[in-house]
Amino acid sequence: MKTKEMVLAALFAALVGVMGLVPAIPLGFIPVPITLQTLGVILAGCFLGKKTGAMSMILFIVLVAIGLPLLSGGRGGIAPLIGPAAGYIWSWPIAAFLIGYFTEKVWFEAKVWKIMIINFVFGALFVDAIGAVVMAMITHTSIVGGVTSGLIFIPGDTIKAIVAAIIAIQLKTVSPINSVRFNTAHR
């Protein structure tokens, strides 16, 4: 692990934590709120790349686990990680990894629309699918019902996917993916 990767992973873990301060929108009919934090998750993937992106989200979970109140509403500790939203939270590292993986693939010809599609598939569809299924399993309710109510997140998450793509392209010159891609291109 390079020091720079460590620091950037820590930065984005903290960033997702700070996004948890923005009041989340609670939904009456399912126990998982709409939160800005997914924007940070998606950004971690498409700005940091697969390795650092995934690391940052694992670190985020570790930080929550040791009790920092980084989830919306100032929640932390082990409780939320085994609660109904567990599937959503645990899918974040995987989502960041997958977004990073495909973003790195298209990096040299990166366009907003390409990143947007990647973000949408893995940052919205993937996370929401896993999250809804796990939620239904933990609460022992029906999977079909869980997934149907989970659809409520899709519009918001789509907007976040688009916004993240725009930001990532604007920050392209300072992205650590540049050095990752540069190194592999010369290997």
Next chain:
Amino acid sequence: MEFSTDYVTKDSFIHRLDPRIKLLSVMFMLISYIQLNTWAGFVVAIVSIVMIGTLAKLPWLYLLKAIRPVIIILLFTFLYHFIFSGATYFSLEGLFIGLRYVVRILCMVVLAVMLTATTKPMILALGLETMLRPLEKLRIPVAQWSLMITIALRFLPLIMEEWKRIQVSQQARGIVPHSLTQKMMLSMKMIVPLLLSLVTRADHLTMAIEARAFGKGQNRTHFHTLSIKKREYLYFLFPISISFIILFVV
């Protein structure tokens, strides 16, 4: 806004207990709670939680507050089972099944909350690091992860300062956002400068860490260390026996 850790400042022996003992205890007990099914089991679980909470001098109001976020889900789960899980809709059997799910989740949540309420995050992190140190032999960079926790803690206030700094100056610019959409648009415009400046800071921090010879962590020594006192091993018998009782006796 400030980050307040969930830590509740009190002087109890649970607070002083070595974090590793606490972490392992919680793990054991959580595993046993998953198997909770019989009435006797529930009684044992609840009694054990009440005992720990009392010993830790935790205000019960605090624990109530901590479970507030899960109340809706518990209600939902309860109703679902009450309606669908029995032989008929709204059966007595369904009611009990629902109750059991709710109490089981409650027990797990409260136990987890008590861990972080009685241990400062940095101490918990140190406990975690010390416990996981053997993993270094498997080439898992424990020291690095532990440093990452430290850096993330350093970034939390820094990000907010930076955000505030940019926000105040933007308001001084005379743009006073009125509607929610205006506010959101303005925030959007702040994200790129914020990230740019944070990434620059990350660069500087990287150099600072390397300048102080942080490496792979092989020969690293530790200033803060934990030591488990003899009688603390004895306390460990409590969660073990609780878990044992729940898993195999009742």
Next chain:
Amino acid sequence: MLKCEQVTYRYNETDGIFNISLNIEKGECVALIGLNGSGKSTLLHAMAGLINPQEGSIEWEGEAVRPPKVGIVFQHPDNQFITTSVLDEMVFGLENIGIPREEMLERALAALDQVGMRWALEKHPMQLSGGEKQRVALAAILAMEPDVLLLDEVTSMLDPVAREHFQQIILHLKQKGWTIMYTTHLVEEYLMADRFLMLDHGELVFDGDLEQLASSTQLPMPFTVELQRTFGLNVKASTWKECIDSLWTSN
């Protein structure tokens, strides 16, 4: 010996350092001077092994430079704090180089005493004043006892008393045989150095001692005027030593 061979580090076409070659002997104390943006900080970062020059090599006693052999104190004290208390900040480097636990506190306190900051042990580094930060930053590196000490304008925010302490620290380390290179914009601080390097637009344009510096006519900035004004005289080369001696004995 610290050996730079044709070192080039480019930020872009015009900015950076270009084709720098120089040797610094063990025990030398060198001042690196030059205008704003001439490349001093960049050179120091390269010498500490924190950035990799695109061309050329930098070695200390035959090996590629890197911490903890080479210690660097940054220009912006804000940029070097990693932890959340001054004590943790002090021991961070010591932990990394494997100092035994018992020795750590000793070393940390000794270094803090040197800069007069022991009182701040429990404080958050970011809540110190500008000069206090700079002192803690210096102490954290001193405690690690590097072979080569690189100091980037570390006195810029120090008060007169602290700056004098600093000069004494440097003189003391010189006596102990440390190799030191520092940058400064203050002519008063030239007096500690045995040798001067000047950068201009990323190139090395001067390498010599104070006498040569003061009598040089090709310098890219009015250093000569500064020198003469500061010491209040229009000196000839032979009087420099006296001038310096008298200044050092006067306090």
Next chain:
Amino acid sequence: MLKCEQVTYRYNETDGIFNISLNIEKGECVALIGLNGSGKSTLLHAMAGLINPQEGSIEWEGEAVRPPKVGIVFQHPDNQFITTSVLDEMVFGLENIGIPREEMLERALAALDQVGMRWALEKHPMQLSGGEKQRVALAAILAMEPDVLLLDEVTSMLDPVAREHFQQIILHLKQKGWTIMYTTHLVEEYLMADRFLMLDHGELVFDGDLEQLASSTQLPMPFTVELQRTFGLNVKASTWKECIDSLWTSN
């Protein structure tokens, strides 16, 4: 008139500024001096209206102080940058105070010229060298033409040439009647001020002119020694003016 009345700002029991009362007349140029951690930056932040004292009040011409009437340049230039290019940074403040579009570029360029940074128009402020950052930070405030200018060690990383420019800028602004207050640790930079304030442990311990400062025997630090050493003489009060005059004319 800038009027501080019994101003107290506490970080905690021991740190902060305590019970500070002072009046600064329009057009005065005041140097604020004191050791590291004596509270200079804290006082300037309070005077700029950036932090609210727990006790007391600060007014400029009868109104509570705040930007853009009062302009402050921070000790750490990094803390001042908000945008992603030097040009944006320059016009940022001008937009705030409603300068017409055509005038903005004009003012921005003039201010950048004053500090010699016009070439950096397109650069990212965070990617400048230490001294370059400090110059841009200064220019950004100069362009806003505040009534009161507060400068917190803004020359600490400037090279000798830039520092001299800076002194000329200040003298020029003095002539134009601006009210200026600056902090510095360099005795050479005392010469621009008409009046001196000294803080010690957050309290105001001196208020007077250079003569009084040089002859004061109760100062909490060897300022007197510094003063005398810098100017190379053991002056009596009456010779100060000559000394200053001769220094200003010598370059």
